[in-house]
Amino acid sequence: xxxxxxxxxxxxxxxxxRSLADIGGSVGLSPSSVNERIRRLTASGAIRQFTVDLDxxxxxxxxxVFVWIALREDADEAAFRDYAARHPLILExxxxxxxxxxxxKLRVGAPPEIEGFLAELKAHRYLGRSExxxxxxxxxxxxxxxxxx
Amino acid sequence: xxxxxxxxxxxxxxxxxRSLADIGGSVGLSPSSVNERIRRLTASGAIRQFTVDLDxxxxxxxxxVFVWIALREDADEAAFRDYAARHPLILExxxxxxxxxxxxKLRVGAPPEIEGFLAELKAHRYLGRSExxxxxxxxxxxxxxxxxx
DNA sequence: AAGGCCATGGATGACATCGACCTTAAAATA
DNA sequence: TATTTTAAGGTCGATGTCATCCATGGCCTT
Numbered sequence: 001x002x003x004x005x006x007x008x009x010x011x012x013x014x015x016x017x018r019s020l021a022d023i024g025g026s027v028g029l030s031p032s033s034v035n036e037r038i039r040r041l042t043a044s045g046a047i048r049q050f051t052v053d054l055d056x057x058x059x060x061x062x063x064x065v066f067v068w069i070a071l072r073e074d075a076d077e078a079a080f081r082d083y084a085a086r087h088p089l090i091l092e093x094x095x096x097x098x099x100x101x102x103x104x105k106l107r108v109g110a111p112p113e114i115e116g117f118l119a120e121l122k123a124h125r126y127l128g129r130s131e132x133x134x135x136x137x138x139x140x141x142x143x144x145x146x147x148x149x
Numbered sequence: 150x151x152x153x154x155x156x157x158x159x160x161x162x163x164x165x166x167r168s169l170a171d172i173g174g175s176v177g178l179s180p181s182s183v184n185e186r187i188r189r190l191t192a193s194g195a196i197r198q199f200t201v202d203l204d205x206x207x208x209x210x211x212x213x214v215f216v217w218i219a220l221r222e223d224a225d226e227a228a229f230r231d232y233a234a235r236h237p238l239i240l241e242x243x244x245x246x247x248x249x250x251x252x253x254k255l256r257v258g259a260p261p262e263i264e265g266f267l268a269e270l271k272a273h274r275y276l277g278r279s280e281x282x283x284x285x286x287x288x289x290x291x292x293x294x295x296x297x298x
Numbered sequence: 299a300a301g302g303c304c305a306t307g308g309a310t311g312a313c314a315t316c317g318a319c320c321t322t323a324a325a326a327t328a
Numbered sequence: 329t330a331t332t333t334t335a336a337g338g339t340c341g342a343t344g345t346c347a348t349c350c351a352t353g354g355c356c357t358t
Contacts, residue, residue, distance in 0.1 A: 049164060098280075181314095
């Protein structure tokens with residue numbers, strides 16, 4: 001992982017469709033060499049996948065929500081993590097320091113849907129207490145890649 | 150934006166390198182039609198860009214941090230948003246409801262670097278109060294696409 | 299001196315891309 | 329209501345670019 005690898009990654013992050021010849025011209029290598037480096041980066045796991053960054057609004061999920069979660073005392077934590085991984089709305093789920101146990105990030109079409117999500121958590125007996133925060137706007141939105149349906 | 154478009158998007162999200170013929174086989178269309186649909190989705194902005202999802206650990210930024218921020222009373226809010234957009238460590242920045250004004254998500258190599266980040270915010274006279282939350286683990290990590298350097 | 303690592307260049311087959319033509323469905327007019 | 333018009337999207341085929349692979353050669357390390 002040298003400077004050239006980083007440069008290639010930077011270029012791919014901006015536009016993964018650029019040709020190997022094009023990238024090679026930018027970093028001073030032949031197309032073959034760039035291809036070999038990308039192959040190695042992918043094989044080593046540094047590049048997890050080639051994907052698309054989508055517009056949440058176009059996908060009908062304009063509303064970005066963060067939910068702080070404290071699990072029930074008797075909740076099956078492993079089951080919750082698995083549930084989170086499979087849930088199509090949950091884009092991220094992190095076990096965090098501080099007063100709350102988990103921070104969950106999700107996208108929904110509109111605020112009323114949040115209620116359904118919380119009800120679902122409750123029905124599964126995961127939810128102890130929670131606090132919901134809604135994003136009003138996003139100066140830096142970050143990429144949006146939908147989960148497998 | 151019909152069901153086929155959604156299917157194509159789903160396939161691209163999982164692997165943007167699949168050939169048009171391959172995708173066409175999965176959705177029942179010719180390669181040309183798939184190409185035309187992807188072209189339209191990109192032109193309309195539904196697909197923002199083709200990119201790569203990276204392993205944060207391989208990129209040397211294992212530590213995921215969320216910082217709640219209340220700006221100083223006299224802070225230039227527009228300047229802060231611009232600053233956040235340009236900052237290479239800041240992956241996301243959202244204006245949120247609740248007790249805090251902004252939620253910032255960033256990745257660093259190790260916890261000590263957080264201190265430098267907060268000092269930088271203070272030096273720019275943006276920071277009123279803040280609260281830092283560190284992710285211990287991530288059942289659902291979400292994609293990682295580094296910012297332009 | 300020898301071995302491994304990486305870049306190069308060329309051959310090859312797959313692929314994206316484009317244009318011409320066709321089908322279908324909806325809109326417009328009689 | 330029936331008929332014509334128009335537009336949108338699909339297929340097919342041609343073309344040129346591109347990714348991919350392999351043999352070769354240089355460079356650094358041990």
